Amino acid sequence: MTADPTSPNCCAPSRPEGASSRPAPQSMGSGAHRGALCLIPGGAGLMGTNRPVIKLDGEAPQRRVKLKPFLLGQTPVSNAEFSHFAEQTGYVTEAEVFGWSFVFHLQVPAAQTTVQGAAGAQWWRRVDGADWRYPAGPLGAESLPDHPAVHLSWTDAQAYCAWAGGRLPSEVEWEHAARGGLGDVTYPWGDAPPDDRAHLPCNIWHGNFPSLNTAADGYAFTSPARSFAPNGYGLYGMAGNVWDWTADLFRLKSLSKAGKAHAAAMRGYRVIKGGSFLCHASYCTRYRIAARTGNSPESTTSHMGFRIAFDAPPGRG
Numbered sequence: 179m180t181a182d183p184t185s186p187n188c189c190a191p192s193r194p195e196g197a198s199s200r201p202a203p204q205s206m207g208s209g210a211h212r213g214a215l216c217l218i219p220g221g222a223g224l225m226g227t228n229r230p231v232i233k234l235d236g237e238a239p240q241r242r243v244k245l246k247p248f249l250l251g252q253t254p255v256s257n258a259e260f261s262h263f264a265e266q267t268g269y270v271t272e273a274e275v276f277g278w279s280f281v282f283h284l285q286v287p288a289a290q291t292t293v294q295g296a297a298g299a300q301w302w303r304r305v306d307g308a309d310w311r312y313p314a315g316p317l318g319a320e321s322l323p324d325h326p327a328v329h330l331s332w333t334d335a336q337a338y339c340a341w342a343g344g345r346l347p348s349e350v351e352w353e354h355a356a357r358g359g360l361g362d363v364t365y366p367w368g369d370a371p372p373d374d375r376a377h378l379p380c381n382i383w384h385g386n387f388p389s390l391n392t393a394a395d396g397y398a399f400t401s402p403a404r405s406f407a408p409n410g411y412g413l414y415g416m417a418g419n420v421w422d423w424t425a426d427l428f429r430l431k432s433l434s435k436a437g438k439a440h441a442a443a444m445r446g447y448r449v450i451k452g453g454s455f456l457c458h459a460s461y462c463t464r465y466r467i468a469a470r471t472g473n474s475p476e477s478t479t480s481h482m483g484f485r486i487a488f489d490a491p492p493g494r495g
Contacts, residue, residue: 189457189464190421190450190482191280191296192474209266209341211486212259213251216355216412217494220247223354224362227468234440236430237468240362243350247494250347250355251485253403253414254326254422255338260310261323263338271309272331273478279308279329280479282456284391285399287317301388302479313400313480324402326420326483332448332475335423335484346425347487349449349470356417356452356467358410364466366409366416371459380406380418382465383458399455400481417465418457420483421450428472447472454481 223245230237263269273279280302286293296302307316310327321327330338332346339345347355356366363369367379374384374394381401384394391398397405401419408414426449430441449472453465464471473482 189454189462189471190473190477190479191299191302192447192477193276209263209343211251211255211342211344212262213253213255213486215249215488216252217490218248218250218351218355218411219359220245220490223350224357225350225353225468227362227364227466229364230468231463231466232469234430234432234437235470236432236437237470240468243354245351245354247490248347248351249488249490250351250411250413251487252408252412254420254483254485255335256323256403257310257321257325257327258323260327260330260338263341267341269334269337269341271329271334271478272476273309273329276476276478278304278306280477281305281308281314282399282480283388285314285318285480287314290315290317308480309478322400322402324404325400326403326415328400328420328480328483329478330423330483331478332423332473334478338484339486342486344486344488346423346484349424349426349451351487352422352424352451353467355411355413356409358413358416360410364468366413366467367407371463372465380415380465381455382418382453383456385458387456387458387461397455401455416452416467418453419455420452420481421454422452423482423484424449424451428470444472447474450482456481 222242226240227237228240283301283303286303293303305315310329378395381397385392404414428444428447428449457465
């Protein structure tokens with residue numbers, strides 16, 4: 179199996195065409211997000227890069243966007259936090275409604291025999307009964323309370339945010355926050371790339387993708403939401419571990435034939451940022467701050483979650 183980083187299925191497979199998503203809920207503000215929040219200062223936020231790696235994704239050019247201060251979840255929403263929301267509201271996720279979700283092949287329990295590979299990315303397997311409570315499927319272990327909640331669609335993330343009176347961050351807000359005040363850097367900690375032995379600042383793949391993960395960073399799959407060092411704004415997991423949904427549609431401005439085809443293949447998708455425990459320099463470096471891809475709003479996988487944002491109260495930031 180080999181991976182093409184320009185393929186829409188490379189990082190996060192989408193549900194087959196024709197799958198319908200529920201409408202995104204409007205703001206309700208009836209619940210309380212229990213996770214810690216970090217104040218992100220306003221100002222001129224950087225977005226994109228002038229040193230693109232995956233050019234078809236529209237990483238370039240870099241530009242400045244004026245931002246108001248805002249609050250962002252210190253971590254992705256955890257299983258404990260999402261469980262509280264589900265208990266309070268009776269919410270049923272899209273993975274539960276569909277009855278299945280995508281699980282990375284090495285996560286699938288050996289006893290799970292009814293699995294189907296994703297088109298163009300056979301390392302992803304459709305597993306019946308996989309959802310946020312059972313990330314590897316019903317024959318696997320239950321989710322860990324302090325790990326990020328996964329198998330959550332964009333619509334699921336919107337529902338949680340609406341319940342808490344918050345929202346998903348925009349793509350530029352996410353990038354501004356990920357830089358942690360360091361300016362034009364490649365990663366949340368600076369410009370030094372992670373490797374497979376000595377520099378292990380985040381939870382990504384180590385070894386030969388997709389068959390051998392040495393787990394040199396201590397984790398083969400998800401890690402606790404507060405793993406590794408936070409960035410300058412106090413945020414954890416802005417590179418690796420799980421993807422974060424953002425509010426924005428995935429758009430590309432390209433005049434090339436390949437660019438137009440890539441944009442057409444991802445029409446209607448929402449931007450996801452930050453990479454996951456499956457990213458590796460050998461095929462995909464989307465754990466870089468400026469890296470971006472997208473997925474359809476109803477799609478769910480064992481490495482996609484979200485973090486919540488709020489407008490900053492008057493006088494802060």
